Amino acid sequence: MKISVIIPVYNASLTLKECLDSVFESNYKNFEVIVVSDFSSDNSIEIAKNYKCKIIELDENKGPAFARNKGAEESQGDILLFLDSDVIINKNSLDLVSEKFSSKDVNAIQGIYSHEPNYKYLATQFYQSYLCYYVWPEDKKYATTLVTACFGIRKKIFMELKGFDTKMKKATCEDEQFGYVLINKGYKILILRNLQVEHRVNYNTTKFIKRRFAQDFDRIKFYLREKTYTNKIKQTNYSKVIFGIPIIGLILLTFIANIFFSNKMIVLIFLILNIFYILLHIGFLRFVSNTKGIKNVAGILMMFYLDTFLMLMAVTFGSLNFFLSKEKY
Numbered sequence: 001m002k003i004s005v006i007i008p009v010y011n012a013s014l015t016l017k018e019c020l021d022s023v024f025e026s027n028y029k030n031f032e033v034i035v036v037s038d039f040s041s042d043n044s045i046e047i048a049k050n051y052k053c054k055i056i057e058l059d060e061n062k063g064p065a066f067a068r069n070k071g072a073e074e075s076q077g078d079i080l081l082f083l084d085s086d087v088i089i090n091k092n093s094l095d096l097v098s099e100k101f102s103s104k105d106v107n108a109i110q111g112i113y114s115h116e117p118n119y120k121y122l123a124t125q126f127y128q129s130y131l132c133y134y135v136w137p138e139d140k141k142y143a144t145t146l147v148t149a150c151f152g153i154r155k156k157i158f159m160e161l162k163g164f165d166t167k168m169k170k171a172t173c174e175d176e177q178f179g180y181v182l183i184n185k186g187y188k189i190l191i192l193r194n195l196q197v198e199h200r201v202n203y204n205t206t207k208f209i210k211r212r213f214a215q216d217f218d219r220i221k222f223y224l225r226e227k228t229y230t231n232k233i234k235q236t237n238y239s240k241v242i243f244g245i246p247i248i249g250l251i252l253l254t255f256i257a258n259i260f261f262s263n264k265m266i267v268l269i270f271l272i273l274n275i276f277y278i279l280l281h282i283g284f285l286r287f288v289s290n291t292k293g294i295k296n297v298a299g300i301l302m303m304f305y306l307d308t309f310l311m312l313m314a315v316t317f318g319s320l321n322f323f324l325s326k327e328k329y
Helices: 016-024 044-048 064-073 093-101 122-135 155-160 174-184 205-226 229-233 236-260 264-280 282-292 294-324
Strands: 003-009 031-037 054-057 079-083 108-113 150-154 189-199
Touching (some): 016 031, 016 044, 044 054, 064 155, 079 155, 093 189, 122 205, 122 282, 122 294, 150 155, 205 294, 264 282, 264 294
Parallel strands (some): 003 079, 031 054, 108 189
Antiparallel strands (some): 079 150
């Protein structure tokens, strides 16, 4: 069984070498690597040329969806394994992929981020913990929100479904959209928990704010455009995250109200709302405490407040943009 490892690249010189090293150090040898440069302006191509891989250079920046599709078109493997250029796999990762796809019942698999690394920036640590707890909870066998950082699929199925939506130019929610297409067609995306990869990323708070708002802004437009908000609402692992959005809105309103109309009742409501918000995510905070230490809990909680506020802003401005603008993407 041949595996085609497809890596879309856009100015990834800081992480690409380590990513490619990890792939070529794999125990499993029946694979090919296809690097698709999405009009990179750094030395990513020069780095890729040091490895035995096929390099595709796009003549303009078309986004990760187009780059992944192009890599799939040029692939020769039975299985497509999409990796982000900042992902590091283990020596046995391709063995795990091959072994799992030997079963005819498996059509798509989701690799997950390892929660072992400790990150320099609190914002990055929060988001990695968030993904591990809310996107891939321990009691969940199949993924309902696809993350293409490490994602495997049978090539035949990928080509039949025509791949990722290339009208999505940014790296925001093109993977989630394709995941819903897969699920709506009756396919299941198996969460392969021992296929754990390391994410070589470090977002400071400023970059985190820009990145998360852009993701959620595009995601809201996607939900409205394709009416996939019902898919998200049905995901019980996300219910507390979704419910937290209006709570943050009420917290913000009572905070502003207290500035202009200060009284004990508003302060009390403000305190009750904050207690409720914290209790809503107590399971996540316990998870962080158990895995990263109790000293990180307060900082992670503050990042959660910020993240939920960004979601609220994205819902507000994304909806306004969708309904008032002609641009639906």
